[in-house]
Amino acid sequence: MFVILVYDVNQKRVAKVLKKCRQYLHWVQNSVLEGEISEANYKKLKMDIEKIIRQDEDSVIFYTLRTTKYSSREIVGLQKSSNENIL
Amino acid sequence: MFVILVYDVNQKRVAKVLKKCRQYLHWVQNSVLEGEISEANYKKLKMDIEKIIRQDEDSVIFYTLRTTKYSSREIVGLQKSSNENIL
Numbered sequence: 001m002f003v004i005l006v007y008d009v010n011q012k013r014v015a016k017v018l019k020k021c022r023q024y025l026h027w028v029q030n031s032v033l034e035g036e037i038s039e040a041n042y043k044k045l046k047m048d049i050e051k052i053i054r055q056d057e058d059s060v061i062f063y064t065l066r067t068t069k070y071s072s073r074e075i076v077g078l079q080k081s082s083n084e085n086i087l
Numbered sequence: 088m089f090v091i092l093v094y095d096v097n098q099k100r101v102a103k104v105l106k107k108c109r110q111y112l113h114w115v116q117n118s119v120l121e122g123e124i125s126e127a128n129y130k131k132l133k134m135d136i137e138k139i140i141r142q143d144e145d146s147v148i149f150y151t152l153r154t155t156k157y158s159s160r161e162i163v164g165l166q167k168s169s170n171e172n173i174l
C-alpha cells in the first residue's frame with residue numbers, strides 16, 4: 001500500500017515524529033511524507049506515532065492508497081524533495 | 088476527481104493561498120485541504136495558485152485521485168476539521 005502522511009504537531013514533538021516517519025516513508029515537503037509500506041509496518045508506524053504525539057494537541061493524517069494506479073502527484077512551485085516521484 | 092492539496096508557502100502568502108484553496112476544497116488540517124473537484128476547476132485552481140505563490144520559495148503539492156475506491160483516510164490524534172470524512 002502507498003501512504004501519504006501529513007502531520008500537524010507541536011514544535012516540541014516535530015523532530016521525534018519526523019524521525020519516526022522517516023524510518024518508513026520518504027520526506028516530500030514540510031510536514032508531508034509518502035511511500036510504499038507494508039500493512040504490518042503501517043500499523044507499527046501508527047502505533048509508534050500514537051505514543052509520541054499528544055492526542056489533545058497534535059494531529060497526523062494518513063491517506064492510504066491500496067493502489068497508485070488511479071493517482072498522481074503534481075507540484076506547483078518548488079520541488080523540495082529530491083527523491084523521484086513514485087506515484 | 089478527488090484532490091488532496093498540501094501547501095508549504097511563506098507566511099506572507101499563506102492567507103491568500105488558503106483563501107483560494109477554500110473556494111474549491113475543504114480544509115482538513117493545517118496546510119491540508121481536500122475534496123472533489125472537476126477537471127476544469129482543478130486546472131483553474133492550479134493556475135490561480137501559480138499566480139499567487141513564488142516559484143522559487145513556495146511549494147504546493149496536489150495529489151489527484153481519479154477514484155477514492157481504493158483509498159482511505161485515518162487520523163491519529165486530534166481531528167481538526169469538522170467536515171465528514173469524504174474518502
